[in-house]
């Protein structure tokens with residue numbers, strides 16, 4: 001499947017086939033591709049909790065207004081991000097360049113984020129959005145379907161997955177096999193409203 005077809009055919013799936021399953025190898029393959037998603041300074045803030053445990057899924061579902069995608073999906077990805085990733089040995093994000101460049105970049109990273117709490121959070125959210133869409137398109141390329149979700153109690157979900165203090169929960173991406181055809185797409189606002197040439 002080419003990229004444009006994957007974008008055009010991806011839908012937010014509300015009902016998955018509960019009998020369809022994915023094994024750990026499938027999930028690792030999916031995330032190995034998706035984690036090529038870009039991130040500022042290559043910091044790769046994303047930490048992806050893959051939930052398949054039935055009891056935990058049930059608890060998460062209760063924190064998500066019992067939306068059926070949570071328990072019907074083959075895997076629920078709770079997309080988290082490490083807001084402090086910028087200061088955790090930033091050299092390792094540039095381990096494949098020469099040492100001088102590596103040191104320069106690590107110093108740039110520290111100078112850019114130090115003391116800027118809002119920016120640290122914003123970057124974590126940006127990285128999460130990019131990996132979310134990349135997971136959904138990778139899933140499509142693997143013949144799978146998905147649903148992005150944020151209709152849940154973030155605090156409760158954080159407790160259920162034992163979220164570290166310096167991380168945030170950004171959203172869910174439920175992945176599985178669609179059970180039937182999705183409803184027609186919602187209306188898309190016109191190109192003229194979305195695409196602005198040069199300035200507002």
Ligand SMILES: Cc1cc2nc3c(=O)[nH]c(=O)nc-3n(C[C@H](O)[C@H](O)[C@H](O)COP(=O)(O)O)c2cc1C
Nearest residue numbers: 010011012014067147148149150151152171185186
């Ligand atoms: C950040 C975000 C949160 C969403 N939360 C939910 C959700 O909690 N439950 C749900 O059924 N769909 C959710 N959706 C799916 C949207 O409703 C859907 O993407 C939108 O209506 C467009 O439909 P399409 O993705 O099929 O084109 C969410 C989408 C995004 C991007």
